[in-house]
Amino acid sequence: MRRRLGLSILAAVLVAAPVGAQTKAKAENVPVIPHTSVPNFFKLPPDLYFGEGIGIATNSKGHVFVYHRSGDTRLFEFDQNGNYVREIGQGAYGIEFAHQVRVDAQDNIWVVDEGTNMVIKFNPEGRVMMVLGRRPEPVAGAFDSTLPPAPTEKYRFGRPTDITWDAQGNIFVSDGYVNSRVVKYDKNGRFIKSVGGARGSEPSQMNTPHSITSDAQGNIYVGDRGNARVQVFDNDLTLRAIYDNVGNPWAICISPGPHQYLFVSNSNPDANPAASWAITGEIYKMELDGTIIGKFGKAGKGLGEFSTVHEIDCRNPNELFVSEISAWRAQKILLTPQKPQTSSAAR
Amino acid sequence: MRHALRILLVGAAVAAGGALLSAQLTIPEIQFDSAPEPLKLPDNIYMGEAAGVATNSKGDVFVYTRTGNPTITIGTARAVSHGGSRLFQFDRSGKFVREIGQGAYGLLQAQQVRVDRQDNVWIVDQMSTQVIKFDPNGRIQMILSRKPEAMRVPALPLTPLATGLPIVQTVDPPAGRGAPPPAAPAGGPLPGAGVDGESFQRPTDVAWDAACNIYVADGYGNARIAKYEPSGKYIKSWGSRGRGPGQFNIVHGIALDAQGNVYAADEGNRRVQVFDGDGTFKKQFLNVGTPTAICMTPGPRQSLYIAHTGDPDGMEDAAIYKVDLDGKLLGKFGRAGKLPKEFGIVNSIDCRNENELLVGELGNWRVQKLTLKPQAR
Numbered sequence: 001m002r003r004r005l006g007l008s009i010l011a012a013v014l015v016a017a018p019v020g021a022q023t024k025a026k027a028e029n030v031p032v033i034p035h036t037s038v039p040n041f042f043k044l045p046p047d048l049y050f051g052e053g054i055g056i057a058t059n060s061k062g063h064v065f066v067y068h069r070s071g072d073t074r075l076f077e078f079d080q081n082g083n084y085v086r087e088i089g090q091g092a093y094g095i096e097f098a099h100q101v102r103v104d105a106q107d108n109i110w111v112v113d114e115g116t117n118m119v120i121k122f123n124p125e126g127r128v129m130m131v132l133g134r135r136p137e138p139v140a141g142a143f144d145s146t147l148p149p150a151p152t153e154k155y156r157f158g159r160p161t162d163i164t165w166d167a168q169g170n171i172f173v174s175d176g177y178v179n180s181r182v183v184k185y186d187k188n189g190r191f192i193k194s195v196g197g198a199r200g201s202e203p204s205q206m207n208t209p210h211s212i213t214s215d216a217q218g219n220i221y222v223g224d225r226g227n228a229r230v231q232v233f234d235n236d237l238t239l240r241a242i243y244d245n246v247g248n249p250w251a252i253c254i255s256p257g258p259h260q261y262l263f264v265s266n267s268n269p270d271a272n273p274a275a276s277w278a279i280t281g282e283i284y285k286m287e288l289d290g291t292i293i294g295k296f297g298k299a300g301k302g303l304g305e306f307s308t309v310h311e312i313d314c315r316n317p318n319e320l321f322v323s324e325i326s327a328w329r330a331q332k333i334l335l336t337p338q339k340p341q342t343s344s345a346a347r
Numbered sequence: 348m349r350h351a352l353r354i355l356l357v358g359a360a361v362a363a364g365g366a367l368l369s370a371q372l373t374i375p376e377i378q379f380d381s382a383p384e385p386l387k388l389p390d391n392i393y394m395g396e397a398a399g400v401a402t403n404s405k406g407d408v409f410v411y412t413r414t415g416n417p418t419i420t421i422g423t424a425r426a427v428s429h430g431g432s433r434l435f436q437f438d439r440s441g442k443f444v445r446e447i448g449q450g451a452y453g454l455l456q457a458q459q460v461r462v463d464r465q466d467n468v469w470i471v472d473q474m475s476t477q478v479i480k481f482d483p484n485g486r487i488q489m490i491l492s493r494k495p496e497a498m499r500v501p502a503l504p505l506t507p508l509a510t511g512l513p514i515v516q517t518v519d520p521p522a523g524r525g526a527p528p529p530a531a532p533a534g535g536p537l538p539g540a541g542v543d544g545e546s547f548q549r550p551t552d553v554a555w556d557a558a559c560n561i562y563v564a565d566g567y568g569n570a571r572i573a574k575y576e577p578s579g580k581y582i583k584s585w586g587s588r589g590r591g592p593g594q595f596n597i598v599h600g601i602a603l604d605a606q607g608n609v610y611a612a613d614e615g616n617r618r619v620q621v622f623d624g625d626g627t628f629k630k631q632f633l634n635v636g637t638p639t640a641i642c643m644t645p646g647p648r649q650s651l652y653i654a655h656t657g658d659p660d661g662m663e664d665a666a667i668y669k670v671d672l673d674g675k676l677l678g679k680f681g682r683a684g685k686l687p688k689e690f691g692i693v694n695s696i697d698c699r700n701e702n703e704l705l706v707g708e709l710g711n712w713r714v715q716k717l718t719l720k721p722q723a724r
Binding site: 072089090091092093094095096126128130131134135137138139153154155156188189190191 | 390391392393394395412413414415416417431455456473474549567659660662684685686709710711712
């Protein structure tokens with residue numbers, strides 16, 4: 001047992017994680033899906049501000065949750081029309097530096113916080129129901145982030161990034177910037193198994209698993225950002241497929257329903273190097289087997305352009321929500337519905 | 348199973364040495380329930396790690412919890428610490444009454460809360476290194492030790508034995524953290540003995556005898572128990588870091604019986620040591636796992652509840668033991684986990700009512716109210 005992570009109150013969490021250079025997606029001749037952005041969808045009270053748009057998710061009623069890095073990291077709830085409803089988790093132990101928010105099938109709201117190494121489950125009323133991981137005790141002091149990571153532990157994370165579930169309620173956490181693995185827990189938070197571990201580029205290894213989602217069969221899709229690929233695992237975390245033609249996946253999302261789609265964002269880097277805008281920023285719409293249906297968007301600061309998309313909500317595959325780091329905002333994006341199952345789609 | 352076996356073996360080994368131990372083949376399981384939502388907080392207040400829970404004579408419940416973000420600001424180029432823990436009061440029905448000590452100087456990292464016979468509320472803060480006494484009205488009456496003016500970031504490591512881990516994974520023999528205790532420097536004080544007086548290093552618990560003398564478990568950084576007059580004037584301390592009688596490897600909790608004997612949860616050495624009120628070693632219990640919390644029941648026939656946390660996360664090996672004052676195991680209950688009736692790093696037990704316990708957990712951010720259904724002794 002080694003204490004690895006310490007005081008998260010300082011800027012240790014701000015030390016840049018190794019992010020591979022953003023790459024141009026290999027896929028070519030991808031059809032463009034027309035899209036529009038709903039102007040001024042989110043209506044904040046005058047004294048509240050969005051910070052970096054890190055996480056965004058909807059519940060079954062259409063309410064939208066935004067987990068963002070404002071002066072303090074905060075979790076806001078909006079109704080289906082974008083009206084501000086409330087804040088959740090204000091002053092909770094473990095809300096320090098946002099990384100993701102997701103809503104499960106029972107409308108519980110889960111946040112992943114990379115500043116405290118915690119995953120927190122709120123019930124729909126906003127009360128804490130379960131926590132995973134443990135915030136390092138402040139008295140132990142900050143850890144030296146330049147040291148190599150300690151061996152992974154079952155119940156402690158190293159700057160975790162995202163969470164998803166299967167139909168049985170098993171929990172899958174992508175972990176993360178320090179560790180390079182996916183961990184599976186049962187619905188009561190008991191460790192089952194993990195895949196990955198040491199950072200690497202071999203199949204099943206990961207280099208910043210940044211986003212995770214699942215399909216109706218319980219397969220697990222991991223946005224392996226540093227390796228510029230999506231890795232697909234079955235429910236036992238055995239590797240099934242790799243999609244390496246859609247750039248560096250910052251955010252991935254699978255829509256519900258009988259015909260599921262996979263959305264993958266090849267986000268432009270948050271430092272916004274000039275050359276990156278020409279080759280990144282687009283979001284791909286794909287079949288679950290990796291077939292690309294089309295793409296939309298490009299890097300930029302305007303409405304309908306994307307400034308480092310960090311999470312996509314695709315509960316309705318034609319009405320997406322995206323949160324963006326470098327623009328301090330979230331957008332509601334309307335896609336022109338696609339005909340199902342085009343046979344001439346690009347690969 | 349392996350654990351029980353180990354108890355037996357250890358028992359055989361130390362029986363000749365005079366250590367008290369009950370080599371029981373089976374420990375009775377105590378039946379119990381956990382009440383749903385025993386404490387109700389307002390919508391905008393969240394329980395964090397429930398480091399301390401205690402009741403007063405009226406049944407009011409006090410919880411000292413690590414919540415919000417511990418913060419360091421820059422003053423004259425030094426790191427100044429603020430916040431990170433809050434003290435809440437609930438009534439006997441679990442309804443939120445108020446917060447005590449909001450914005451006070453020393454509430455940084457909650458470690459424990461205890462209520463004395465006069466219903467004063469005492470908190471122990473690991474990071475400010477302080478014991479703070481509030482009167483029943485919530486006003487500060489006494490301070491033991493002084494908060495460091497500035498924090499070092501990153502913090503200096505503690506001695507090799509006290510790595511700052513809250514929970515200890517020990518190896519056989521039950522000997523703490525797997526490293527030999529440091530040798531005493533020639534002519535110097537014993538390691539971990541601390542300085543004479545009230546400068547604590549990450550203290551863990553507080554208790555009183557019938558004469559209202561104060562005993563402080565100190566703690567992670569030091570390895571001693573310090574004793575004070577009711578006025579707060581220092582009397583003496585005992586202990587140093589190590590494995591022998593009267594030595595500690597993280598003294599994590601203390602409780603006193605009606606005769607003034609001191610029961611110290613020596614977490615890293617996986618034992619409870621018993622001293623008289625002057626610090627003379629009397630006996631030890633080696634059958635209580637890794638003790639992380641300890642509570643003495645009131646009444647004519649006293650017993651101890653001792654929380655055992657055998658893994659660092661409270662997910663694999665945990666229970667609460669009930670023992671009599673001779674160390675005989677009366678029963679045990681609970682297991683590790685996140686569900687009701689499971690324990691995720693118990694840090695505090697209130698046992699004012701012998702069969703209705705309040706249990707504070709670090710790992711699960713909650714207080715459980717447990718109703719025990721023991722069979723008659």
